[in-house]
Amino acid sequence: MVIAAFALAQLARDAGKAIEAPLWVHWGGPPTARMLRHSDDTFDPSVKSSIHKQLVKLAVCECMPSAAEETADPEGAEATYRFCSDWLRRKALQLKGVSPFDVVHQENVSYGYHRNVLGIKTTGIAIALCSIVSIAAAFAFNRFPVIELLLALAIAGYLAFAITERRLKSCADSYSHRLLSAVDAIPVSGSGNRRSRAVK
Numbered sequence: 280m281v282i283a284a285f286a287l288a289q290l291a292r293d294a295g296k297a298i299e300a301p302l303w304v305h306w307g308g309p310p311t312a313r314m315l316r317h318s319d320d321t322f323d324p325s326v327k328s329s330i331h332k333q334l335v336k337l338a339v340c341e342c343m344p345s346a347a348e349e350t351a352d353p354e355g356a357e358a359t360y361r362f363c364s365d366w367l368r369r370k371a372l373q374l375k376g377v378s379p380f381d382v383v384h385q386e387n388v389s390y391g392y393h394r395n396v397l398g399i400k401t402t403g404i405a406i407a408l409c410s411i412v413s414i415a416a417a418f419a420f421n422r423f424p425v426i427e428l429l430l431a432l433a434i435a436g437y438l439a440f441a442i443t444e445r446r447l448k449s450c451a452d453s454y455s456h457r458l459l460s461a462v463d464a465i466p467v468s469g470s471g472n473r474r475s476r477a478v479k
Contacts, residue, residue: 294398311364
């Protein structure tokens, strides 16, 4: 039973990871990297400048792209933003349980859950509908599995209306916002995996 549960969880995670990259393309890039761009208005420019300065202070990169450099070399700037966002995600996991990263971790769990369930949404709805048909057929034999029918209907409705791309994007944006807002809480050790950047 434990092995089956683990296998199902792994299948859901694999399905979730499979839809992640295409969704990021649809959303304009990975949420955390996107929010680091000067062209993104999630954060006030002064707040974003503070985040950029803290990333340099943490020795994540030698310097962050200016707005002009981002316009001149969007690919180079994007590479820096993605490197920083990957570093931040790893650091947040190391600081899990430490305020404010406990909240960041909760947002990450919420995102992972919605991503994985969205990945298996079609399969889940198909299984729920098959269950509904099978349960409904039982009524023809004077059996009345009402609780099972209501449960199958609830699962189908939940997957159809509560698990959506829009909801997942909201979870992703909440996680990224929390993560970047917590940058100032990361202790400065002076030994980050510094990335140098050359603007073309």
